[in-house]
Every structure is written in C-alpha cells, then in structure tokens.
Amino acid sequence: MQLEFFSFSNHFFNIGLAALDESINLAYTNDDIRLCIMQRAIPQQKIGVSLLYFAPKQFHYVKLTADLPSSLARRAGLKNYDRIIFLNGLNIENDTHNKFYSRFDTTRHLPIQMLVCSPATYTYYKTNKKQFHINLPTIQHLTPVFATSTSESHTEIPAVSVDNDSFYAVRWENSDIVSTVSQSAVFKSPEFTHVNDICYIETKGQYRKGQIIAKGLFLWINIIQKEFHSFSGSRSDYNKVDPLLMNLYAPFVTRLIIPTNIYCDFKQFPNLHELVLCIENSKQFSQIQPDVIPNLTHLSFMLGSKFTLPMELIWNVFSNGFSSLRQVNLSHIDVSLCRSWPTSPSLQFVSILSCKPMDIPVILASCPCLQHLQVHISLNDNDDIIISSLLLNHPLRRLTLWSDYTELTSDVIDSILTYTPNIECFYLQTIYSMSLIDLAHGLANRLNYLSQFDCYITEMLARNCRINNLTDLHQIHPCFYRIQVIEENDDFRILATK
Numbered sequence: 138m139q140l141e142f143f144s145f146s147n148h149f150f151n152i153g154l155a156a157l158d159e160s161i162n163l164a165y166t167n168d169d170i171r172l173c174i175m176q177r178a179i180p181q182q183k184i185g186v187s188l189l190y191f192a193p194k195q196f197h198y199v200k201l202t203a204d205l206p207s208s209l210a211r212r213a214g215l216k217n218y219d220r221i222i223f224l225n226g227l228n229i230e231n232d233t234h235n236k237f238y239s240r241f242d243t244t245r246h247l248p249i250q251m252l253v254c255s256p257a258t259y260t261y262y263k264t265n266k267k268q269f270h271i272n273l274p275t276i277q278h279l280t281p282v283f284a285t286s287t288s289e290s291h292t293e294i295p296a297v298s299v300d301n302d303s304f305y306a307v308r309w310e311n312s313d314i315v316s317t318v319s320q321s322a323v324f325k326s327p328e329f330t331h332v333n334d335i336c337y338i339e340t341k342g343q344y345r346k347g348q349i350i351a352k353g354l355f356l357w358i359n360i361i362q363k364e365f366h367s368f369s370g371s372r373s374d375y376n377k378v379d380p381l382l383m384n385l386y387a388p389f390v391t392r393l394i395i396p397t398n399i400y401c402d403f404k405q406f407p408n409l410h411e412l413v414l415c416i417e418n419s420k421q422f423s424q425i426q427p428d429v430i431p432n433l434t435h436l437s438f439m440l441g442s443k444f445t446l447p448m449e450l451i452w453n454v455f456s457n458g459f460s461s462l463r464q465v466n467l468s469h470i471d472v473s474l475c476r477s478w479p480t481s482p483s484l485q486f487v488s489i490l491s492c493k494p495m496d497i498p499v500i501l502a503s504c505p506c507l508q509h510l511q512v513h514i515s516l517n518d519n520d521d522i523i524i525s526s527l528l529l530n531h532p533l534r535r536l537t538l539w540s541d542y543t544e545l546t547s548d549v550i551d552s553i554l555t556y557t558p559n560i561e562c563f564y565l566q567t568i569y570s571m572s573l574i575d576l577a578h579g580l581a582n583r584l585n586y587l588s589q590f591d592c593y594i595t596e597m598l599a600r601n602c603r604i605n606n607l608t609d610l611h612q613i614h615p616c617f618y619r620i621q622v623i624e625e626n627d628d629f630r631i632l633a634t635k
Contacts, residue, residue: 168275180245223252278623306351427458437466539566590616
C-alpha cells in the first residue's frame with residue numbers, strides 16, 4: 138500500500154514502497170558515494186526528484202522525475218534509488234520523513250548539498266557496520282550545478298504545468314477556507330459528483346469532509362485567507378478560468394506564475410506579491426508597473442541566460458517605484474544599454490543569469506541595501522572595472538560568483554571585492570590559470586568578516602606549477618581549511634570545499 142504525505146510545497150514521501158529497482162546490481166565492488174550540489178534559480182524550484190522513505194529499513198532515498206534529462210538532480214549526479222546520507226552537512230539517517238522534509242524545505246534560496254550513495258554501497262556499509270561521514274576519502278565531489286531557467290527543472294508551484302485535469306473548489310467543513318483539489322482526491326465517482334455535494338476528500342494522507350462549491354479547470358494559485366494557509370491547486374489554460382470562482386480567489390492570490398502566452402490581467406490580483414514569468418511576452422512585460430502591481434515583493438524572469446530583458450523593464454525593476462520589492466531573479470542584462478541607472482533601496486536579493494564583470498558595480502550602486510548577490514558571469518569583456526570611492530563600503534553580506542567557461546581572473550575578483558568588504562559568505566566557481574595562494578591572500582586581505590567560503594575551482598596549471606601541499610593554503614584563513622583536491626591530472630586539478 139502506498140501512502141502519500143503532501144506538504145504545502147507539494148513534495149511527497151512514500152512509505153512502504155519497494156525501494157529498489159530489480160535492474161540495480163547490489164554486488165559491491167567499490168564505494169559509490171557522491172556529494173551533489175544544486176542551486177535553484179528561484180526558491181520554489183523543484184530539483185527533479187521524489188524524496189522517499191522506506192519504512193521497513195528506515196532509510197531515505199530518491200527517485201528521479203521521469204523524462205527530465207536536464208533536471209538539476211540529473212545534472213548534479215543523483216541517480217535512481219540513491220540513499221540519502223547527509224543534507225547540507227547534517228546526517229539525516231535517523232530523521233523521520235517529516236523531519237527530513239522540514240530540513241529540505243528550509244532556506245530554499247541556498248544551495249542544496251546532498252551526500253548520497255548507491256544501494257550496493259549502502260548495504261555494504263550497514264552489513265559491515267561501517268559509518269558514513271562527510272570526510273570519507275572515497276567521496277566523489279561532483280561539479281555544482283545552477284538552474285538558469287524553468288526549462289532545466291520544474292517548479293514546486295504547479296502553475297508551471299498546464300494540462301486538462303479537472304479540479305473541484307471545496308469549502309471545508311467547520312472552516313471558511315476554500316481550496317481546490319484534484320478530481321481524483323474526491324471519494325466519489327465524477328459522474329455522480331455535483332455542486333453543493335458534501336464529500337470525503339483525501340488530503341495529507343487523511344480524509345476530510347468538504348462541500349463542492351464549483352467544478353472546472355483552473356489556474357494554480359496560492360490562497361492565503363487571514364492567518365490560514367491553504368495550498369490550492371487548479372490548473373489549465375488561463376482563458377478557461379471560471380470568472381465567478383476567479384472573483385472569489387483573486388483577492389487572495391499572492392503568487393502567480395505565467396507559463397503560457399495567454400494574456401493575464403495583473404490588475405485583477407490586488408494583493409499579488411510574487412510574479413514569475415516563464416515565457417517571453419511583451420504584453421505581460423508592459424504590465425510590470427508599480428501602479429499595476431503595487432505590492433510586488435518577488436519578481437522572477439525564468440527565460441534563460443540568453444534572453445536580454447528590455448531596458449525599460451530593467452528600469453522599472455530597479456526604480457524605487459516598487460517600494461516593497463525585495464527579491465529579483467533576472468535573465469541576461471546589459472547595463473551599457475542605459476546611460477544612467479536608477480536606484481532601488483528596497484532590493485535585498487538579486488540573481489542574474491548572465492552579465493559581464495563590469496556590470497556588477499553598477500548593480501551594487503543601484504541597490505545600496507542589497508544583502509545577497511548571485512551572478513553568473515557568461516562573458517569577460519576584459520574591460521577594467523571602474524572603481525568609485527562612493528561604493529567602497531557596500532553592505533553586501535553574501536556573494537555568489539560562478540562561471541562555467543569564462544575565467545574570473547584575480548584582478549576581476551579583487552576589483553569586485555573592493556566594493557564589498559563586508560561579505561561574510563562567498564561562493565566562487567570558475568576556471569583559474571594562476572596559483573590559488575595569491576588569490577587566497579587577496580580574499581583574506583579584502584574580506585575581514587569572511588566566515589564561510591565555498592568554491593569549485595578548476596586550476597589550469599601543469600603539475601610542476603601547482604602547490605603540492607595545501608597546508609599553506611589552509612593556514613591563510615580558517616575558512617580555507619575545507620578546500621581539498623577532488624580531481625587531478627596532468628592538465629588541471631579541481632579544488633573544492635568539503
């Protein structure tokens with residue numbers, strides 16, 4: 138029997154399911170233990186797995202979502218039926234399924250670090266009473282992966298999926314909360330289910346009594362009524378939304394995802410706080426105005442790293458017109474398209490999927506209260522970053538710089554850090570053609586408040602040009618003790634934090 142425990146973010150745990158595919162070879166040959174690191178583009182984004190729990194043997198494992206070859210999980214190195222050992226540095230083997238999910242669902246804007254092993258390795262360790270720990274020499278430190286669009290992995294908010302499933306609007310017994318549920322959750326045949334019927338409905342593994350108040354195909358939205366939170370799920374093409382039910386829902390819609398080209402009038406959602414656009418649509422772009430969405434706090438453009446946002450839209454985003462805007466996730470931006478740049482003192486988190494190093498000071502100047510900046514460097518224009526004395530003490534606390542194929546030189550990194558001496562947490566991913574000793578000294582000298590440093594650096598030096606003993610590197614700063622060599626050959630080596 139399969140039991141499913143659903144939470145607000147739509148993950149599920151299966152208890153009692155077979156936790157092993159018959160095609161998997163359980164014959165142990167050597168350790169298969171992997172540290173997989175994933176960074177969502179937006180906090181609601183799925184990584185492409187189902188998180189499962191096998192009650193008889195009390196272990197957590199994963200199954201990859203079918204037909205998602207480019208999901209974060211697959212790209213990060215997760216495999217079907219991998220046993221989960223550590224999550225974000227904590228051993229979760231003894232966690233209940235609820236406690237583990239609570240850990241997984243916390244701080245979703247930060248990278249996910251998941252230490253997993255194959256079923257054969259797990260069986261071997263348990264049979265021989267060996268302990269898993271984070272410093273095992275056989276751990277494979279795989280390349281961290283970043284999401285750059287919703288095409289690379291689905292989101293937790295089912296609005297991104299559009300299909301023709303039928304849903305009911307339900308008013309729960311002894312409650313004024315209205316939710317929408319799938320037709321399959323109602324314990325009554327669809328042909329005998331009518332409006333105003335009182336039915337038993339499966340939710341969170343239990344049955345509750347509720348009255349059917351509407352039937353149809355609807356858009357997925359989040360309903361928040363007073364202090365109660367009800368995850369409502371209805372989905373379909375936007376033009377099939379029942380106007381009467383939408384009038385009921387619209388004042389309570391706080392999060393909206395637009396996955397299609399179908400026009401949506403944002404003015405009908407007076408309390409809209411979070412907007413995610415997954416399709417390029419000039420009509421939707423033109424509505425992103427303070428007078429249309431005055432209460433906007435989170436804005437995301439999931440259009441990939443190659444799409445350049447229109448300058449007028451960038452201007453609106455970074456202007457102070459959105460006085461409540463706190464977080465933005467942008468595609469490619471080019472600050473050279475604008476001679477002057479607006480200021481947005483409300484922004485606290487900015488993620489950019491593609492920009493040049495010289496754009497970063499402009500962004501910092503535009504966001505004087507920014508706390509977390511995450512930037513993917515796609516091009517190095519080789520232009521000098523202009524240092525302005527007005528920006529030399531930006532309050533930024535967390536910085537993520539990553540590039541896949543573009544080298545971030547020590548001069549570029551140092552120029553960026555010149556503006557941000559207050560950084561406490563720094564993540565760096567790049568290829569690098571010089572010794573890390575000089576880079577480490579530069580970081581230690583620039584960042585007096587550094588308390589956490591994580592990296593994945595491909596050092597492009599011949600063997601005779603590398604430092605063989607990392608002790609000198611570790612002694613430069615306490616944050617560098619976790620830097621280890623995880624892969625090495627004659628042409629390069631990869632250094633990463635453990």
